[in-house]
Amino acid sequence: MTSLTSHATLPPFPDNVPTAPLVSVSLAQLEAGDKAVSDAFFKACKELGFFYLDMLGSKLGETIVSEAEQLNKVQQKFFSLPNEVKDVYGRPHLHPFYAYRFSETAVKDENGIPLRGENYNLRKDDILGQCERLACHPMILEHQELFEKYAIHCRAAIDCLLEHLNTHLELPPGTLAKLHRIHERSGDHVRFTQSPPQPWDDERAARAAHTDFGSITILFNWLGGLQIRTADTNKWVYVRPVPGSCIVNLGDAMVKFTGGILRSNIHRVVPAPGEQAGLTRNSLVFFSRPEDAVVLKRLKGGIIDAQPAPEVPEEEMTSDEWIMKKGTGQLPGIYTAKGFEYKGDGAREPLPVAIKA
Numbered sequence: 001m002t003s004l005t006s007h008a009t010l011p012p013f014p015d016n017v018p019t020a021p022l023v024s025v026s027l028a029q030l031e032a033g034d035k036a037v038s039d040a041f042f043k044a045c046k047e048l049g050f051f052y053l054d055m056l057g058s059k060l061g062e063t064i065v066s067e068a069e070q071l072n073k074v075q076q077k078f079f080s081l082p083n084e085v086k087d088v089y090g091r092p093h094l095h096p097f098y099a100y101r102f103s104e105t106a107v108k109d110e111n112g113i114p115l116r117g118e119n120y121n122l123r124k125d126d127i128l129g130q131c132e133r134l135a136c137h138p139m140i141l142e143h144q145e146l147f148e149k150y151a152i153h154c155r156a157a158i159d160c161l162l163e164h165l166n167t168h169l170e171l172p173p174g175t176l177a178k179l180h181r182i183h184e185r186s187g188d189h190v191r192f193t194q195s196p197p198q199p200w201d202d203e204r205a206a207r208a209a210h211t212d213f214g215s216i217t218i219l220f221n222w223l224g225g226l227q228i229r230t231a232d233t234n235k236w237v238y239v240r241p242v243p244g245s246c247i248v249n250l251g252d253a254m255v256k257f258t259g260g261i262l263r264s265n266i267h268r269v270v271p272a273p274g275e276q277a278g279l280t281r282n283s284l285v286f287f288s289r290p291e292d293a294v295v296l297k298r299l300k301g302g303i304i305d306a307q308p309a310p311e312v313p314e315e316e317m318t319s320d321e322w323i324m325k326k327g328t329g330q331l332p333g334i335y336t337a338k339g340f341e342y343k344g345d346g347a348r349e350p351l352p353v354a355i356k357a
């Protein structure tokens with residue numbers, strides 16, 4: 001079933017680099033309500049905030065894997081378009097956040113033009129026809145059905161995870177689901193990303209460190225390069241791509257909702273290690289966020305009530321305000337288990353974060 005994926009067509013991830021101890025959680029077993037798997041899932045959400053979601057053996061999971069492979073081809077085709085064509089759909093003139101964006105790297109093509117690190121955010125409400133659609137490249141419209149299915153399927157997997165979290169947090173049934181209704185406006189989006197091969201750069205690596213600011217992220221990547229900083233050692237370690245699994249991580253909203261029970265772990269993308277280093281790297285991300293109107297604050301009920309009160313009360317914002325501020329660099333800093341921190345990775349100045357690598 002792993003032939004569902006194209007990982008084997010690429011050079012292997014090396015065996016001699018330190019990797020993150022992510023547990024693997026079976027979506028099929030979560031769907032079936034397996035208690036031991038659900039417990040392992042909750043433990044991973046509290047301790048690391050990152051895990052592999054094994055999609056194999058789940059009809060929904062395998063469908064998502066196959067759609068992710070198809071979308072990976074679409075993104076490669078999109079990024080191969082001339083820069084001036086992509087720029088039409090760019091930030092900030094199209095939209096401050098849901099648009100194409102690039103940064104120039106130090107690497108140049110044969111004509112001396114700097115190669116771009118690029119991403120393209122496509123919001124769920126555009127994909128599902130729930131708002132006036134932002135202009136997008138015709139190639140995106142050609143694959144409308146694929147995008148629609150992908151958004152609906154990722155959301156179905158996320159809803160399953162939210163339901164398990166709701167149970168473990170002992171919240172009234174449907175509490176988290178009601179904050180994440182697919183047909184309400186929210187900042188959920190599909191992100192295409194591409195980066196050219198480039199040499200290691202300490203400053204770039206430090207700048208890339210971030211936490212995701214939404215609820216739950218579903219990530220597919222094909223080459224290494226993603227790293228997380230583990231809490232016990234404070235060291236950066238790679239996350240090995242696993243064919244047939246996606247990488248799932250929790251975002252800041254889940255930390256806020258649970259008064260710090262759940263973890264939104266800091267991570268970054270650096271050049272792929274070993275033999276993979278010479279290749280262009282793509283990843284495909286589905287970000288889920290609370291509905292736009294939801295105020296990001298601690299929920300009442302269940303085991304959350306036993307959490308200590310925060311030392312410094314946090315400013316309350318709606319999900320939409322939080323996303324737009326974080327996404328456009330107006331809230332520099334990272335969100336950790338201790339709350340919002342202005343120093344990341346030893347940097348003395350506030351990190352000019354916010355737009356993720």
Ligand SMILES: O=C(O)CCC(=O)C(=O)O
Pocket residue numbers: 191193212219220221225226267268269282283285356357
């Ligand atoms: O490209 C990756 O592997 C991770 C991307 C990521 O962390 C993000 O876009 O927030």
Ligand SMILES: [Fe+2]
Pocket residue numbers: 210211212267356
């Ligand atoms: Fe991220």
